[in-house]
Amino acid sequence: MNQRGYQNYDKWPEKRLEVSPGDAVSGYEAICERIKREVKGRGRTVVAVDCYPGVCLEETAQGLQGLGAASVFLSGGIFISDAEYQRRTAEALTEDRVFGVMTCKTLESFVDPAALRKMREEVQRVESGLVLILGVGASLVCPPDILIYADLARWEIQNRMKRGMGNWKAHNEAESFSKKFKQGFFLEWRLADRHKKPLLATLDFLLDANVPGEPKLVRGDCFRQALEKFSREPFRLVPYFDPGVWGGQWMREVCGLDQDQPNFAWSFDGVPEENSLYARFGDLRLEFPAMDLVLYRPIGLLGDRVHARFGPEFPIRFDFLDTMGGQNLSLQVHPLTEYIQQAFGMHYTQDESYYILDAEPGAQVYLGLKEGIDREEMVKALYEAQEEGGSFPAEKYINTFPAKKHSHFLIPAGTVHCSGRGAMVLEISATPYIFTFKLWDWNRLGLDGRPRPIHIGHGEKNIVWERTAPWVRENLVDRFQPLPAPEGVKAEATGLHQREFIQTERYSSAGAVLHETMHSVNVLNLVEGAEAIVESPEGDFEPFVVHYAETFVIPEQVKRYTIRPFGRAEGQAVTTIKAYVRT
Secondary structure (H helix, E strand, C coil): CCHHHCCCCCCCCCEEECCCCCCEEECHHHHHHHHHHHHCCCCCEEEEEEECECECHHHHHHHHHHHCCCEEEEHHHHECCHHHHHHHHHHHHCCCCCCCCCCCCCHHHHECHHHHHHHHHHHHHCCCCEEEEEECCHHHCCCCCEEEEEECCHHHHHHHHHCCCCCCCCCCCCCCHHHHHHHHHHHHHHHHHHHHHHHCCCCCEEEECCCCCCCEEEEHHHHHHHHHHHHHCCECCECEEECCCCCECHHHHHCCCCCCCCCECEEECCCCCCCEEEEEECCEEEEEECHHHHHHCHHHHHCHHHHHHHCCCCCEEEEEEECCCCCCCCEEECCCHHHHHHHHCCCCCCCEEEEEEEECCCCEEEEEECCCCCHHHHHHHHHHHHHHCCCCCHHHHEEEEECCCCCEEEECCCCCEEECCCEEEEEEEECCCCCCEEEECCCCECCCCCECCCCHHHHHCCCCCCCEHHHHHHHCECCCEECCCCCCEEEEEEECCCCCCEEEEEEEECCCEEEECCCCCEEEEEEECCEEEEECCCCCCCCEEEECCCEEEECHHHCEEEEEECHHHCCCCEEEEEEEECC
């Protein structure tokens, strides 16, 4: 069967949990009744609704009027002025259109002590009834009797930014999405995650604020049970898809996407910082950021050794780049480790690889430099193309290699590269995913009609000029090495390069293949075959079915699992590619 005809990709993966009536409710009326039932008979009760930046405070405040609060306080009043906040954060945000410096600050560092003291005194003066504190950092005002955390997925935040929402305390609604995203990535989301992390263990309720006008509430213990379940079993993230100037048509067909969109360029189906998780509590499905799992159970998910190295960060990323019927990606290079540390405050860089899921005849990948080129001439040609609107002769300076189905191209940082048109790429990489220095973008505008950001100045400082054709062929192209395996199993190490901390391996079999997590979280994709089933040899989790092109995660504490053909693939070989952190 032609795999592009499977069309069984699941865009709404979820885990189910059994709960008691009232543990999960939807709609503001039901939410207010549930909270009032919780506070009944308590007398004076302080309810804090702490919010992730991006939650619509106006909607939430209006919706919670049904609580009949004796007094309502907005936590925004405890922070320094917006102008002072912008002054203190300017160094982290920089003047660059795309890049900033990762902040080490906390939300508390922007609290105005006098304003906090004043609000605490005002809260204390309310002697009876329900006291509601609402907003970002609401739990900082005073220890609440009931803590509700209003959360939403990073992708939804980005969509709201595109529709005109500004950043927290920034009043930048009219600015470009790229500037808003930069402020979120380097500053706002770092502050919010550091604040949220300890609250996950104590919150009384989680409020799902992803869909405007459709809030959902789940009891905190039930939410934590869901996180525990995800940390102990195979799972998938909720994927999202986005069009782009170079986007193609493969994902539209295979993943069953919106036919009215012009193309789909990206899919994140394995990036916890961006993706979310679905958990169904009884009949009600809630969505919450996958980072909640990383923050709440980092050791069980990542493994002790990986956590010791990275902390509560998910260091592996799987995503799709679709140029089937599309255009070349930008010619680019990623920063070397010392550069990303010094310039941007990141402690590891974006090493990556291209695994070719599918390709049209003639597709190619640009990778590494040709021998004997004049580096000064190449940099001059890049600047001239950018500043004078001319063309950069990429084929004069950059190698091209045929992109064939199941080829694997390794791309350690410092290597000039891009996928050409006609390829469907499963990109496997370390997670600092925005640190791409575009060198040349083929004289085109973005979907917003503006020139896409080019960073030749950053890029030329990171190109490893010695990575020419012979070195690239020997070290980066189809480095498949046989691994010991039982009869009937084809196992290969496919990389990555020795400078990269991610190990990738490919397994193919018509029977069951036994895997061990190797002291690391495992991330896999079914790259050949209609369906497969993941099972525990010890029966520690329910069998988990995956479909062609789906990315799935195996927490480190699973330790052992098998993968075998299932459903329409029974009796046929299926192939997975697996990534984990070398420890």
